[in-house]
Amino acid sequence: MEYIVKTENLSKHFGQEKAVSGLEMKIPKGEIYGFLGPNGAGKTTTIRMLLGLMKPTSGRIEIFQNDLKQERLNILRRVGSLVESPSYYPHLTAKENLEALRKIVGVPKQRIDEVLEIVRLTAAGDKKVKGFSLGMKQRLGIAASLLNNPELLILDEPTNGLDPSGIIEIRNLIKSLPSECGMTVLISSHLLSEIDQMATTVGIVTKGKMIFQDSIEAMRMFAQQSVLLKVSESDKAWRTLLGRGMKAGLDNGIISLPEQSDENVAETVRGLVADGFSVYRVEEERRSLEDIFLQMTREEQAG
Amino acid sequence: MMGKLLSAEFMKIKRKGIWFLTVLGPIGVVAMQMVNYGVRKDYLFGQNDDRWGYYLDNIHSFTPLAIVLGIVILTSFMSSIENETNAWKQLMALPVSKMSVYLSKFTVLSLLLLISSVLLLLFTLAFGISLDLGGEIPYDGLLKYSFYPFFAALPVLALQLWAAAVSVNQGVPITLGIVGVILTYAGYALPDWLIWKWPLLLNEWEEPIINVLLGAGTGLFLYAAGMIDFVRRDVK
Numbered sequence: 001m002e003y004i005v006k007t008e009n010l011s012k013h014f015g016q017e018k019a020v021s022g023l024e025m026k027i028p029k030g031e032i033y034g035f036l037g038p039n040g041a042g043k044t045t046t047i048r049m050l051l052g053l054m055k056p057t058s059g060r061i062e063i064f065q066n067d068l069k070q071e072r073l074n075i076l077r078r079v080g081s082l083v084e085s086p087s088y089y090p091h092l093t094a095k096e097n098l099e100a101l102r103k104i105v106g107v108p109k110q111r112i113d114e115v116l117e118i119v120r121l122t123a124a125g126d127k128k129v130k131g132f133s134l135g136m137k138q139r140l141g142i143a144a145s146l147l148n149n150p151e152l153l154i155l156d157e158p159t160n161g162l163d164p165s166g167i168i169e170i171r172n173l174i175k176s177l178p179s180e181c182g183m184t185v186l187i188s189s190h191l192l193s194e195i196d197q198m199a200t201t202v203g204i205v206t207k208g209k210m211i212f213q214d215s216i217e218a219m220r221m222f223a224q225q226s227v228l229l230k231v232s233e234s235d236k237a238w239r240t241l242l243g244r245g246m247k248a249g250l251d252n253g254i255i256s257l258p259e260q261s262d263e264n265v266a267e268t269v270r271g272l273v274a275d276g277f278s279v280y281r282v283e284e285e286r287r288s289l290e291d292i293f294l295q296m297t298r299e300e301q302a303g
Numbered sequence: 304m305m306g307k308l309l310s311a312e313f314m315k316i317k318r319k320g321i322w323f324l325t326v327l328g329p330i331g332v333v334a335m336q337m338v339n340y341g342v343r344k345d346y347l348f349g350q351n352d353d354r355w356g357y358y359l360d361n362i363h364s365f366t367p368l369a370i371v372l373g374i375v376i377l378t379s380f381m382s383s384i385e386n387e388t389n390a391w392k393q394l395m396a397l398p399v400s401k402m403s404v405y406l407s408k409f410t411v412l413s414l415l416l417l418i419s420s421v422l423l424l425l426f427t428l429a430f431g432i433s434l435d436l437g438g439e440i441p442y443d444g445l446l447k448y449s450f451y452p453f454f455a456a457l458p459v460l461a462l463q464l465w466a467a468a469v470s471v472n473q474g475v476p477i478t479l480g481i482v483g484v485i486l487t488y489a490g491y492a493l494p495d496w497l498i499w500k501w502p503l504l505l506n507e508w509e510e511p512i513i514n515v516l517l518g519a520g521t522g523l524f525l526y527a528a529g530m531i532d533f534v535r536r537d538v539k
């Protein structure tokens with residue numbers, strides 16, 4: 001598989017604190033990689049290292065299959081980024097801000113209007129950024145990251161400070177990038193719901209360690225689904241199941257069966273019917289990714 | 304790469320009052336003598352037969368302070384551009400080397416100070432002529448008094464730029480700057496090795512060129528040391 005970003009044993013220590021340790025990040029081409037973790041997990045630190053803003057304590061970073069240490073400038077030419085809160089020059093207008101960056105990345109002037117259009121800031125292009133709302137500044141930051149038509153776009157919490165409609169807009173924009181522009185996107189967040197709606201691949205980091213990295217489907221699979229049964233005389237039915245040596249829970253008159261294969265479920269239902277219980281409903285419990293995430297981080301902390 | 308960076312830097316210093324200060328400095332220095340000569344022209348003319356030379360000495364009595372103060376304020380303004388919203392991280396994530404970013408800041412500051420020096424020369428000359436000092440215009444001395452302080456002050460520039468670029472707390476470069484201005488102000492009474500005294504162009508051999516060479520050499524050294532440290536550090 002062709003990896004756009006690949007880190008080997010990447011670590012960053014601040015004195016005693018291990019902000020990132022032994023991180024193996026792999027981002028396949030064309031994916032939207034959701035980099036997920038609670039506050040202080042090491043997301044920003046990792047992203048800063050990917051951009052060469054911080055030197056790793058140890059480990060290696062490969063981007064576009066080139067070593068970042070040796071090819072930093074050539075790599076950065078093809079990368080767009082927004083790290084943490086957006087940076088801007090408040091005394092300049094939005095266009096002047098982009099122009100100051102454009103001069104360095106060296107794309108045609110018209111690109112400024114294009115990126116302003118993409119983030120819907122065209123109308124505010126000639127206003128000083130000092131007076132922008134937080135959301136507008138965030139959009140400007142995203143516009144800046146798109147300036148050089150990057151092949152890899154790295155966005156650190158890009159929907160910070162946006163209102164719901166702004167979030168949806170940016171989400172749709174990000175979703176469209178891989179197919180329309182052939183981009184690979186790395187997007188960090190501490191909100192699972194956000195990643196859930198955009199990402200195709202997920203990496204979960206906590207306390208500087210990667211605890212999960214796979215496709216979003218695999219992540220959903222990882223969730224231990226239980227099957228819920230609504231039956232008549234639930235209390236009695238539950239005891240019957242326990243009597244047969246099955247693992248079952250009872251909650252609010254609903255029986256839950258953890259991790260059951262299709263056959264097992266069929267078997268259980270047949271048994272209950274044979275014993276004279278009415279089975280009203282058989283359904284799968286849909287656990288939110290939030291639960292999965294919490295469970296994963298909790299397991300990590302326990303272990 | 305330097306060309307692109309410089310044009311971006313000049314774009315960023317717009318509307319920051321930086322150009323205003325660059326012009327204000329030399330105007331201030333000459334304006335002091337306008338007051339001085341306006342109030343007691345006859346007395347001052349009687350002080351020395353070499354009226355041009357005396358006039359230039361008077362001008363120079365404020366230049367060192369103006370240039371050190373100018374360096375402190377300009378570096379602080381310049382670094383505030385990147386520090387205000389921590390734009391360092393945005394700038395350094397572009398395909399630019401940290402060295403060239405540092406060099407571009409130093410270059411812009413040097414150019415601004417050089418422009419100030421040229422203006423100082425022009426204003427000094429213009430007011431000198433209007434004073435009707437008589438005798439030949441000492442272009443030699445004019446050039447010396449206009450440009451020597453700049454070179455002699457390069458170590459201060461290098462030091463202030465480094466402090467402003469690497470300090471998370473901008474109180475550090477500002478404190479350093481205030482101490483520097485006081486040292487320059489009190490320069491006559493201080494030992495020669497203090498870099499803040501050098502713009503006064505004083506040394507025991509009475510050869511101002513020594514301050515120029517020392518300033519350029521030490522300035523280059525401090526610049527290189529500052530740049531290496533800046534490159535070595537993680538971006539703020």
Ligand SMILES: Nc1ncnc2c1ncn2[C@@H]1O[C@H](COP(=O)(O)OP(=O)(O)OP(=O)(O)O)[C@@H](O)[C@H]1O
Pocket residue numbers: 014017019037038039040041042043044045046189190
């Ligand atoms: N420059 C620094 N010096 C010292 N410690 C740091 C530095 N930068 C980050 N850290 C520490 O490293 C850890 C990881 O921080 P990081 O900013 O990478 O987290 P994050 O995942 O981005 O969190 P958030 O969701 O809050 O943005 C934190 O404990 C933080 O205190």
Ligand SMILES: [Mg+2]
Pocket residue numbers: 043044045084156
């Ligand atoms: Mg962060």
